[in-house]
Amino acid sequence: MKFTDGFWLTREGFDIHHAHNVRDVSIKDKMVTLYAPCKEIRHRGDTLNTPSLTIQLSSSMENVIRVRAWHHKGGVSQTPNFDVKQGLIPLGAVNTKGETNFKSGDVRVEVSHEPFKITFYHDDQVLTKVDPKGVAWIQGPEKESYMRSQLNLGVGENIYGLGERFTPYVKNGQLVESWNEDGGTSSEQSYKNIPFYLSNKGYGVLVNHPENVSFEIGSEAVSKTQFSVEGEMIEYYIIGGSSLKEVLSNYTQLTGTPALPPAWSYGLWLTTSFTTDYNEETVNHFIDGMAERDIPLSVFHFDCFWMKEFEWCNFAWDRDAFPEPEAMIKRLKEKGLKISLWINPYIAEKSPLFEEAANKGYLLKKANGDVWQWDLWQAGMGIVDFTNPSACDWYRSKLKTLLDMGVDSFKTDFGERIPTDVVYHDGSNPKRMHNFYAYQYNQVVFDLLEEERGKREAVVFARSASVGGQKFPVHWGGDCNATYESMAESLRGGLSLSLSGFGYWSHDIGGFESTATPDLFKRWIAFGLLSSHSRLHGSSSYRVPWLFDEEAVEVTKHFSKLKNSLMPYLYGTSVENNQTGIPVMRPMILEFADDPNAHVLDRQYMLGGSLLVAPIMNEDGLGTYYLPHGRWTHLLTKEVVEGGSWKKENYDYMSLPLYVRENSILAIGDQNSRSDYDFSKNVTFEIYELQDGQEASTFVTDVDGNYKGDIKAIKKDNKITIETNMEDLAYSILLNCYKAISSASAGEIETSSNGARIRLQGSQKLEIVL
Template sequence: MKFTDGYWMTRKGYQLFSPFEIHDVRIGTNSITVYATHRHLENRGNTLNEPLMTMEFSSPMPDVIKAKFYHHKGQFRKGPNSFDLHVTGNASVTIDNNEEFVSLASGNTVVKITKRNPVKITYTHKGKHLTGSGTRSTAYVKGDDGVHHFREQLSLGVGETVYGLGERFTPFVKNGQVVDMWNEDGGTASEQAYKNVPFYVTNRGYGVFVNHPELVSFEVGSEIVSKAQFSVQGESLEYFLIGGDTLKDVLSNYTSLTGKPALPPAWSYGLWLTTSFTTNYDEATVTSFVEGMAERDLPLAVFHFDCFWMKEYEWCNFEWDERVFPDPVGMLQRLKAKGLHICVWINPYIAQRSALFDEGMENGYLLKRADGSVWQWDLWQYGMGIVDFTNPAACEWFKSKLGALLDMGVDSFKTDFGERIPTDVVYFDGSDPQPMHNYYTHLYNKVVFELLEEKRGKGEAALFARSATAGGQQFPVHWGGDCEATYESMSESLRGGLSLGLSGFGYWSHDIGGFEQSSPPDLYKRWVQFGLLSSHSRLHGSTSYRVPWLYDEEAVDVLRFFTKLKLSLMPYLFGKSVESSSIGIPLMRAMILEFGDDPTCDYVDRQYMLGDSLLVAPIFNPEGEATYYLPQGTWTHFLSGEQVQGGSWRKETYDYFSLPLFARENSLIAVGNEDSRPDYEYADGATLHLFALQDGAVATADIPSAQGDPRLSVQASRRGNTITVTSEGTADSGWQLLLRGISSVASVDNGLATAHEQGTLVSSVVGTASIIIRL
């Protein structure tokens, strides 16, 4: 929201009160409180009839500074007033209070407030300037209409770029954009977003989290071009400045504050196939798809039933349409006997024709209007009401309906919608409907995720969620919503996923082939490459099926190739997922997250790192042309074995069975001995591919079990022409090492070296071992 008219003037209807002069400083045990006047006090009389700004600084954890500014502290606000934070209390800090300034240091991150006017607030990490504000930046904005705001403007340095703010499909770098935190069902082709997260990071190496669930308006270099501005309505503003040595550290600190991503079950990484949205299907149709996939050797892990598993006009009643599915329990048993997991579509809306509507209305489980009547409208479903998740009884009621489906054999839920939440409603617990508009989806997904954990056990819960806000990363997986079957939409989907990853979310997916319209065979095959090299992979559409043989026979081969490739990479992918969940970094990573010191990566948004070792550059045109950037170092094409030196842009043409898929130097990537399912014993019979290990470098690989427990850890180090490999753990059928790009070795202790088409294979390695390889 803009409050200024150019650089000098204030817009009509507003008055800005900014801290100018420090009047007093109070030192607490682990905090400082600063009182600032809005102008110079020439005499005692100036203290009358004047507002005073209160600024509190503290730290909930090392390297995280909490800033809270007040005008009238006693204003009553209904909840939720903040997000659910996982760190309470204050961390140990160091406070310096002298004639020049007062400062608070937490870890290596420091906030300093000058005592000489004009007031300056400066944030640093290890002495490096991060950002700052103060006079003419921090402001209480008084509206002539009685609607008041608080605003902060944090400085942006020369060349500083801003990322994140949720899953945004607009340009990847947010500089120059106006971004409002307001969940909406806008597809992937607009500035609206399903997942708004008031958190951003910059290439200077810090993050800012605005702890307000309500509408937060960001002006990222769009009102004042050298400032990242955010504002909220009301009498106070709270935000956290998050520091760290790297952007990974910043994300780790942020997710420690708001919640780490849960580790999805291993089976969820396999290929998902859906009935699509409006297509006709029954058990015979579903079975034909499942059998068609099996006949063509296309490994399938999950089958998803979209909306019309329930009767039209009755979404949601959570009952199978008996006209189409007369024996749902038997059908699910037959599908699960084929090794499949089952997902069904749901949303938190109860149509008037649903048998549950009267039940929900009579028991007070639905959102109400001010007069006590049920809030209803006809958009999406005729006469629908919305479940009130602030009512504990309504949560248990909702869980009971879904629990019956789990008892039938359903394994997962696609938690669709959750964005179209009205603000003219009354909540059971008295919540303010403004902040609840965004926060609603957090409660919705939490209820469903917790039910899955209760019924299936921790580690087995997986959603396929569309809407979210800060903290929603705890309930994976999330997907990108309604995209079109175009290359442009494929590209915007990737931008959304990379932005979401830089907002604390670990796992993300998208509709392979595009949701709206039907893609031509060319686009389908290129999207298959991208989709199977994503965290999670789902074939889904709106008005047409997405089975590959409906496109052409080559599409079948392409889908088979990349599905099996992903399944064989599960030891690596799941190992990096365990890391993502424990640290709080995404599996699909924007280049800047891995190469923060390379300025070329600041704007790169058509490629990504899958984990820390694999670079993926999807192809976005029918000519098969790939334009991508390789940072400095030796890179090895994972499929062809070609080694190239990075530090430049490359342009090449690829067929449908390849794309730029490069392994980073000094990488040890575990490849499994299984390519027909995602959940197997990853360490047993694995081959560890060692890529371009440089002198003095160390490469490591941690291979978990399919339950996420440590199983095998391998380390390779190089000194001159000698590579030493050590391992700890167990691998019942042994594992082997593949030296990529090395055609022969002089000798091997405790192993046997043989020629391999992609290098030298060192075999006969079991469990704990120590191997010396002389080149």
């Protein structure tokens, strides 16, 4: 929200009161509290009739500083609140004349008293500053109150994140309202608003407010990031780290680390699509057609019309289309498939459940006690009140009945159109609940899946999210169009979400609205099957590949099998995400923060730490991408190229820019027909362009994510030393692009055009002379 009129003036009707100097300091209870009047105090008379701001600094974990500022403290405490790490750690604060200093981990804070200023450092490097006008209480035209904070935006500093945003990837120059809305992927609105941003200067900022946070990113004041909220208090966290990866890791430690999705969820998902006609015969036609064409399929998803029209949600199968749902699910599972069902948190008036939910107080109400209803989406629908524990139990009971039938997962759609003119069971502030509703909704469903299926089997397919929602994977990008432009905006949304703490991300392959051309569909297939999760889904037309053309069948089969063979590598990356919060799909800046060219790249990404993916987004088949410095090997052709420049090449539909980083070891599986198999058995460790004096390593897990062993390779003086602890497991090592091995201390050696393969059994130390 803008409060000024250009650089010199204040907007008519607004009064801005900012901290002028620090008049007093209190250091106790692991907190530093600053008392800052809003004007210069020249004599005792100036202490009268003037507002004052209180600024409190503390830390709940190393390298994280909490800043809380208020004008008036006496307001009633409001709920809900984000689930952030609690507790305080010692700061070792020192107060001297004119200055207060303290630190948390490697993040150091320096407070200047006259004039007021706060500088945040990582070691001796300045991260950002709060200048004298950087904390302000603002009174509006109707005497409403706002709190505003500003942080310095340095030369060359870029801001990223703020949730899944489809606007430009670098957020500088943008006004961002952190307010969940169902706006598709082609507008400034977002399904997943996360009031957290990341700076390429090496820090992050979480504004700890569930309600709307208005961000001005170098837009109102071009040298500042600004964020404001209604009310008398504002709270935010400055999050540091030794790298951008560590900043993200610290953020997820603060707000919650993502769960590890089941391995089967990484395989291809196929849906009925939205408004298409379907029954069991249609479903079997699609599934059998995929099998007949040798396209691996992992999950079949039933979208909205598995229930009767006008009755969403009643959680009951439409028996006209599916007369024997239990038997049907059993038959589908005998084909090796997992089953997903569409749900949302709305109960239509025609649903047999509406009266029960209304009578028991399970739906949101108006102030007069009436059930809040409207006709947008479902006629007369009400909204489940997840602040009511009994409503949560009731909702879970409906889902449990479906799980007992054999359903494995739920697509938790919607959760964004949440009204503010309502009363919640627990008295929550409806403005704070608007975004937070998505968290509670997905938590209820995810927790049920963990209880009923186990921790390693729980997965949802969610559209809406708020802070902490990364704990309930996975999320997809919502309603995109069947165009290359929408494909690009979907990727931008995924990159922004990844830099907001979310480890997993998917999108509707081929676009949701309209029907893609065969050309677009085939290009989107490659992109979709090189994302963490992959789903064929549309609105008014089916998405089976043979309806596009026969080549689409071959492309789908090719990339489905490629992804399945990459599962040991991908699942190892997912285990890393579960432990550290570093996302599976990574914007280039996370891996190449020292390369300024990587700071703005929004049409390519790293899949894990070793694979670079640059989807083709044009009808000419032209791949335009940037390779950072180093030697890169194309995964499919094994061609080795030097990085440090932009590349342009044409690709057919069976390929795209897909490069392996130098000094990488990829764990490749021996199966490509499914995504859930033992990733540690018969695995091949492919070593790529190991440079002299460098070391590479990786590890493998079983299908449940349990550690099974690792491998380390060191190259020195034209000799590679390999150490493993893969006890009692057969595996092999492939040295890509090494055509000649003069000797090896153990193992059976084979050579091919791709390099040399050494087959091994058990834990060994191996020396290879090149």
